[in-house]
Amino acid sequence: MTLKTLEYIQTVDAERFVPSHALVVTDIKNLAQINIRAITAIKEKILNFCSTPVTFEMLLKKIFDAYNMSMSAQQYVLIGSTIRSYLSAMYEEKVTESPLGSLNRLRREDEAALTSSFFNCLRERKFPSFEKMR
Numbered sequence: 001m002t003l004k005t006l007e008y009i010q011t012v013d014a015e016r017f018v019p020s021h022a023l024v025v026t027d028i029k030n031l032a033q034i035n036i037r038a039i040t041a042i043k044e045k046i047l048n049f050c051s052t053p054v055t056f057e058m059l060l061k062k063i064f065d066a067y068n069m070s071m072s073a074q075q076y077v078l079i080g081s082t083i084r085s086y087l088s089a090m091y092e093e094k095v096t097e098s099p100l101g102s103l104n105r106l107r108r109e110d111e112a113a114l115t116s117s118f119f120n121c122l123r124e125r126k127f128p129s130f131e132k133m134r
Contacts, residue, residue: 006032
């Protein structure tokens with residue numbers, strides 16, 4: 001859901017709203033505002049974390065630390081995908097100069113090695129510690 005959608009939904013006149021991850025409500029404005037604040041806060045964190053060049057993996061680690069989340073294969077994929085979506089949206093909104101903001105671009109060989117390493121971890125059901133990235 002984009003910020004434009006959240007702004008728009010506050011103007012819709014309806015008897016009931018059926019959010020996908022909340023109870024049915026008669027007034028959507030409060031829920032829309034909560035989501036707007038959350039999205040804005042995450043974007044600000046991403047921009048802050050990218051104020052100095054970082055790789056995507058380092059950005060992901062910083063996000064996990066900021067929200068006190070535990071790294072697992074499932075969370076890596078889910079949150080990684082979410083952060084990539086944020087980066088893409090921020091690029092489209094002209095918030096960042098490139099699809100990866102001020103992230104260092106990985107060489108194709110490095111990106112392939114990271115992807116291969118990740119899938120090996122999945123296959124072996126072992127996930128590396130990101131402590132070394134601190």
